[in-house]
Amino acid sequence: MSGLVNTVVIFAVVVLVLVRQFRASRVDAGRRWWLVPVVLAVIALREPGVIDPHHxxxxxxxxxxxxxxxxxxxxxxxxxxxxxAETDGSVWSRSTKASAIVWVVGVGLRAALFGIGVLIGVHQDSSALLLALAATLLVRSGILAWRSGMLHPAVGQATAYGDGVPRAPWKERV
Structure with a gap:
């Protein structure tokens, strides 16, 4: 893929992830939470320009x-x-303002790293950014899946029709 296509993929993934994560969404740890990061990593590693051969x-x-x-x-x-965790046992998540600050700091650090690369003359391909995005999503998804396992409420006895209705006291017959 060309650098332009990688840039479009990176931008689309970031926008999709950010829009989805700042809304409440259900966490399903049994799902393939690792799939999107692995696909992004494979796309990034297929490119020959991840490492500058001259530096x-x-x-x-x-x-x-x-x-x-x-x-x-x-x-x-x-x-x-x-x-x-909801009463039905489902686990939900939503990013906070602190999450947005983490994103801004991460983007700033990446921009600084890119600037350092330009100063020392290293050609940096968008594949490196795509690989780092895959690492970000993989770690985040893994930690959320792990945290969701700790939030499930204790499974109680299943209710049935008539549970909670007061019953007449038992009468002894002679």
Whole structure:
């Protein structure tokens, strides 16, 4: 894929994720929460321009820093997400203002990293950003799935018709 297509994919995924996460949504830990990050990682790794061949060491260091920022952003985003369990046992989540701050800081750090790469002359492909986005989503989804497992309310006895209705006291017959 070209850099323009990767940029469009990154932008579309970010907009979709942000719009969905700032609304209350049901968390389903049994779902394939890891699928979208894995697909993004495969798309990123298929590109040959992830590492600049002329600045091999610097490019690897920048990619490592990009991935660390992605992992930290995903963890921060997951821990600042509000989660709650409904009485039916479903778990819901919604990102908070603190989550938005985590996103802004993560984007700022990535922009600074890109600036450092430009200053030292390293060609940076959009594949590195796509790979870091995959890491962010994978960590966030994994932590939310783990947190949702701890929020399920205790399963009580199932109610039946007539439960809770006072019964007449038992009479002893002689």
């Amino acid at each position: 091999h060491t610097e490019a690897i260091l920048l990619l490592g820093a990009e991935l660390l920022i992605g992992l930290a952003t995903g963890a921060g985003w997951a821990w600042t997400t509000r989660m709650w």
